Amino acid sequence: MKIFAYGIRDDEKPSLEKWKKANPDVEVDFTSEILTAETAPLAKGANGVVTLQTAPYTRDALEILNKFNIHNISIRNVGVDNFNFKDLNDLKFNLTSVPVYSPNAIAEHAVLLMGRLLRRIPEFDQKMDNGDFTWSPTIGKEYREQTIGVVGTGHIGRIVIKILQGFGAKVVAYDVYHNPEIEEQGLYVDSLEELYKQSNIITLHVPLFDSNKHMINEKAISEMNDGVYIINCARGELIDTDALIAGLDSGKIAGAGLDVLDDENSVFGKVWGSIDKIPNDKIKNLAQRLNVIVTPHSAFYTETAIHNMITTSFDSNKILIEGKKPSTLVDTKK
Numbered sequence: 001m002k003i004f005a006y007g008i009r010d011d012e013k014p015s016l017e018k019w020k021k022a023n024p025d026v027e028v029d030f031t032s033e034i035l036t037a038e039t040a041p042l043a044k045g046a047n048g049v050v051t052l053q054t055a056p057y058t059r060d061a062l063e064i065l066n067k068f069n070i071h072n073i074s075i076r077n078v079g080v081d082n083f084n085f086k087d088l089n090d091l092k093f094n095l096t097s098v099p100v101y102s103p104n105a106i107a108e109h110a111v112l113l114m115g116r117l118l119r120r121i122p123e124f125d126q127k128m129d130n131g132d133f134t135w136s137p138t139i140g141k142e143y144r145e146q147t148i149g150v151v152g153t154g155h156i157g158r159i160v161i162k163i164l165q166g167f168g169a170k171v172v173a174y175d176v177y178h179n180p181e182i183e184e185q186g187l188y189v190d191s192l193e194e195l196y197k198q199s200n201i202i203t204l205h206v207p208l209f210d211s212n213k214h215m216i217n218e219k220a221i222s223e224m225n226d227g228v229y230i231i232n233c234a235r236g237e238l239i240d241t242d243a244l245i246a247g248l249d250s251g252k253i254a255g256a257g258l259d260v261l262d263d264e265n266s267v268f269g270k271v272w273g274s275i276d277k278i279p280n281d282k283i284k285n286l287a288q289r290l291n292v293i294v295t296p297h298s299a300f301y302t303e304t305a306i307h308n309m310i311t312t313s314f315d316s317n318k319i320l321i322e323g324k325k326p327s328t329l330v331d332t333k334k
């Protein structure tokens with residue numbers, strides 16, 4: 001049995017070596033390149049592929065895998081929004097994900113973004129760089145004075161809620177599915193409009209679908225409180241960047257913590273030398289602001305997460321190749 005892996009980074013190699021040692025019956029080969037039509041032929045001879053990328057999985061790349069009789073794809077991450085399920089079904093692919101590699105990694109990052117904005121850390125950092133060791137005017141706000149709207153109470157959203165409650169914040173939540181634990185605490189509001197109305201901070205933890213693309217748009221922002229903070233550690237396309245920039249310009253939005261951005265692949269994953277050289281005016285606009293914190297889709301990036309991403313994705317691919325049904329199988333027929 002052979003598995004070919006795409007996009008393997010140095011930080012993943014120790015966990016991959018451990019997995020190989022525990023699975024001597026599986027031949028593993030890999031590349032640091034992501035899966036594209038150009039790199040798809042590298043998988044020739046394999047029975048399955050393991051991948052991780054934020055770029056779209058194109059039909060032509062999948063067709064080449066198909067030509068080599070490869071029908072098993074295991075991604076090392078949660079979100080499946082960069083696949084076209086019709087392509088997967090047409091080409092008879094089985095897909096697995098790693099739905100729970102470490103929700104704490106992302107939840108902690110989201111709460112840290114909030115805290116850095118509330119305590120005006122980017123402004124303090126700039127003051128420190130200028131040798132300015134004074135307090136004023138960078139006075140902060142406390143979590144316990146905030147009402148925080150958590151959109152999506154799945155694996156990540158629920159950990160966000162637990163951490164925020166530790167800080168004494170008031171939490172309201174919205175989800176199309178009601179989790180019994182969150183329901184029991186009486187945190188759900190009936191609509192996004194109600195969540196926007198009550199919250200000083202809004203944090204997104206929902207998957208991206210065609211139906212919720214740009215859910216944070218001009219209309220949604222107009223329904224929010226003046227001086228709201230917006231945190232996005234889910235998917236960039238959930239927010240209309242033009243509307244976000246307009247909201248920041250008008251002061252309606254006090255700040256934003258953005259681990260993901262619309263069109264992030266034009267900027268993330270590369271070294272630009274300085275913000276001025278970023279080839280995307282909207283992302284540059286956001287990254288230059290002291291009340292906006294941009295991180296390069298790194299909320300997931302912890303040692304624990306990386307280890308679990310490797311182990312679960314390779315386990316899942318092996319199970320698929322053996323013709324069995326892993327618990328991580330994605331329902332692409334939905």
Ligand code: NAD
Nearest residue numbers: 078079152153154155156175176177205207233234299300
């Ligand atoms: P999850 O599936 O456990 O939870 C998602 C929740 O969203 C579910 O409770 C679901 O009912 C709810 N939901 C779906 N559509 C909704 C809608 N339109 N309105 C309200 N609620 C809706 O997923 P998770 O593990 O909590 O991850 C959430 C998202 O976070 C992922 O889909 C992925 O896009 C993103 N993510 C980002 C990173 C990162 O590094 N920034 C890492 C992992 C995941």
Ligand code: COI
Nearest residue numbers: 053054076077078079300
């Ligand atoms: C996910 O797991 O869905 C992420 O967003 C992490 C990223 C490395 C793709």
